[in-house]
Amino acid sequence: xxxxxxxxxxxxxxxxxxxxxxxxxxxxxxxxxxxxxxxxxxxxxxxxxxxxxxxxxxxxxxxxxxxxxxxxxxxxxxxxxxxxxxxxxxxxxxxxxxxxxxxxxxxxxxxxxxxxxxxxxxxxxxxxxxxxxxxxxxxxxxxxxxxxxxxxxxxxxxxxxxxxxxxxxxxxxxxxxxxxxxxxxxxxxxxxxxxxxxxxxxxxxxxxxxxxxxxxxxxxxxxxxxxxxxxxxxxxxxxxxxxxxxxxxxxxxxxxxxxxxxxxxxxxxxxxxxxxxxxxxxxxxxxxxxxxxxxxxxxxxxxxxxxxxxxxxxxxxxxxxxxxxxxxxxxxxxxxxxxxxxxxxxxxxxxxxxxxxxxxxxxxxxxxxxxxxxxxxxxxxxxxxxxxxxxxxxxxxxxxxxxxxxxxxxxxxxxxxxxxxxxxxxxxxxxxxxxxxxxxxxxxxxxxxxxxxxxxxxxxxx
Numbered sequence: 001x002x003x004x005x006x007x008x009x010x011x012x013x014x015x016x017x018x019x020x021x022x023x024x025x026x027x028x029x030x031x032x033x034x035x036x037x038x039x040x041x042x043x044x045x046x047x048x049x050x051x052x053x054x055x056x057x058x059x060x061x062x063x064x065x066x067x068x069x070x071x072x073x074x075x076x077x078x079x080x081x082x083x084x085x086x087x088x089x090x091x092x093x094x095x096x097x098x099x100x101x102x103x104x105x106x107x108x109x110x111x112x113x114x115x116x117x118x119x120x121x122x123x124x125x126x127x128x129x130x131x132x133x134x135x136x137x138x139x140x141x142x143x144x145x146x147x148x149x150x151x152x153x154x155x156x157x158x159x160x161x162x163x164x165x166x167x168x169x170x171x172x173x174x175x176x177x178x179x180x181x182x183x184x185x186x187x188x189x190x191x192x193x194x195x196x197x198x199x200x201x202x203x204x205x206x207x208x209x210x211x212x213x214x215x216x217x218x219x220x221x222x223x224x225x226x227x228x229x230x231x232x233x234x235x236x237x238x239x240x241x242x243x244x245x246x247x248x249x250x251x252x253x254x255x256x257x258x259x260x261x262x263x264x265x266x267x268x269x270x271x272x273x274x275x276x277x278x279x280x281x282x283x284x285x286x287x288x289x290x291x292x293x294x295x296x297x298x299x300x301x302x303x304x305x306x307x308x309x310x311x312x313x314x315x316x317x318x319x320x321x322x323x324x325x326x327x328x329x330x331x332x333x334x335x336x337x338x339x340x341x342x343x344x345x346x347x348x349x350x351x352x353x354x355x356x357x358x359x360x361x362x363x364x365x366x367x368x369x370x371x372x373x374x375x376x377x378x379x380x381x382x383x384x385x386x387x388x389x390x391x392x393x394x395x396x397x398x399x400x401x402x403x404x405x406x407x408x409x410x411x412x413x414x415x416x417x418x419x420x421x422x423x424x425x426x427x428x429x430x431x432x433x434x435x436x437x438x439x440x441x442x443x444x445x446x447x448x449x450x451x452x453x454x455x456x457x458x459x460x461x462x
Contacts, residue, residue: 009236010038011046011244014136017143019152035140036147042228043264044236044248047140047216053132054243057283060129060176061220065278067123068102068178087211087321088171088291092122100270104176106130109169123176130174133285137172137214138162140247141287148260149303149381151389155213155256158293158317171288171317172212179223180270181279207265211321212250212286215264219282223269235269251325252289258297258311289317301431302385302395304377372440375448376432383447387421395421400435403428422446 016031024032038045049057071093092112095102105112106126138159145154160171207227217224222238224246237246248264268280289295296314297307388395398406398414406412407428414429423429424446427439435443 005041006034006037009042009044009046009234010034011048012038013048014139015050018139019142019146024146032143032147035143039144039249039261040229042226042234042236043262044226044246046236046240046244047136047247048241049132049136049243049245051243054241056125056128056132057218057245058242060123060125060283061218061281063123063125064104064176064178064281064283065220067104067176068181068281069278071102087318088288089169090173100180102178102181106174106176107170107172109164109167126174126176129283130172130285133174133216133283134172134287137216137247137285137287140216141214141253144249144253144261148257148300148305150299151302154299155289158256158289158295159287160290171290173286173288175284175286177282177284178278179268179280179282207267209263209265209325210248210250210286211252211325212288213253213256214247214287215250216245216247216285216287217282218245219280220278221280223280224282225267225269227265233267250286252295252317252320255295255311255315255320256289256297256299258300258305258307260300260305291318291321293317295320298396301397301433302380304381304433306433369437372437372444373433375444376435376440379444379447380432384421391420393417393420397431397434398429400428400430403430 012031012034016027017035019028035045089107089110090105091107091110093102093104104122106122108127108130112122141155142153145152161168164170217237218240219237222235224235224237225233226236226246226248228234240246248266249261251263253261254263270280294314294316297305297311301307385395395417403414406414407418407426409415417423418429424442427442427446428435432440432443
């Protein structure tokens with residue numbers, strides 16, 4: 001396991017993660033490998049934006065310092081942060097004195113106002129930064145689809161329109177934050193943790209996870225700690241270049257991928273800010289699912305991934321955002337996920353989705369039912385999904401009990417799809433993983449000519 005891991009946080013260029021038509025290039029596959037391994041080991045990665053974008057990031061951080069520096073030493077009561085149910089309508093300035101943190105949320109479609117109902121003037125350059133980081137976050141999300149064997153842009157349906165339509169409010173948000181500004185004096189409650197023999201002070205005694213799909217963070221000084229796969233806390237934003245930022249997945253992506261992408265747990269170190277008149281300023285773009293959408297794992301099922309019971313029912317995004325998510329409920333599926341692209345001896349990169357064909361080290365034969373399930377998942381990916389893609393059909397399987405009635409009816413919700421993709425008659429239109437064994441055989445015989453004969457030979461072999 002250690003031999004396949006990265007020695008430190010993965011560093012990838014954004015331009016190398018942007019897909020193009022045709023076969024994937026070597027630089028794309030290498031970047032995808034680095035990104036997926038880094039997210040698996042460290043729950044974070046370093047993204048390198050184009051050089052010119054580094055100037056915009058520097059300008060944004062400088063504007064943030066000046067914005068917070070000119071504010072009053074303590075915010076009025078109306079600006080003290082409370083957990084609002086209107087998660088997708090936060091905008092403008094608010095503060096959390098207990099965490100010694102101030103935030104300005106920029107959300108396109110909302111005009112922030114002061115408590116006196118006067119228009120609030122935000123830090124400069126936020127529209128350009130929102131556009132820049134929003135495009136980057138979408139490109140990164142698309143890149144994550146590839147090693148998971150999902151179709152291109154699989155999550156576009158749960159994202160905001162680009163551009164927003166009239167009177168639409170963005171679900172995604174750009175948060176300009178300031179920690180530990182000396183002139184901001186509230187009732188601070190920090191936690192002290194001993195690391196490497198030293199006491200380190202953090203802003204929050206509890207580890208946090210964003211509810212975003214992807215978060216991109218750029219700060220003016222180090223301090224962001226993220227928990228890695230082994231449970232160790234790592235300082236991840238040290239020695240970053242001017243055009244480099246930290247990316248990490250959130251709880252929404254964890255839910256949408258049925259737990260295959262673990263969320264990052266993070267905290268901010270405050271002990272290294274003594275003597276800094278501006279505190280620690282940062283820009284955090286959170287790519288969020290739109291409030292009217294629902295999170296479901298249909299894309300993961302269509303790609304042949306197993307979906308645990310806790311992810312099988314869709315959940316409305318608005319409900320998901322209001323829920324509390326205990327860290328005890330978060331589980332990691334793999335020590336190193338099976339969506340890596342390790343280099344072979346010939347130097348080529350091949351996904352681990354391919355089945356191993358090594359008869360010399362044959363293990364105990366699988367039980368017939370499990371072999372049927374694995375074969376059905378393989379044929380779904382290699383045959384059925386290809387037919388659906390060529391015809392432009394999005395596979396949305398039925399419930400088994402309901403579809404037993406559908407296949408007997410002349411006019412049913414799934415009838416046209418079954419006919420177009422050549423679904424075998426009498427077999428319910430459900431994910432092959434959920435079919436009874438007899439129906440699995442009918443499915444395999446329809447899409448894999450000669451399957452029965454090959455299976456008979458295999459069953460007779462010792």
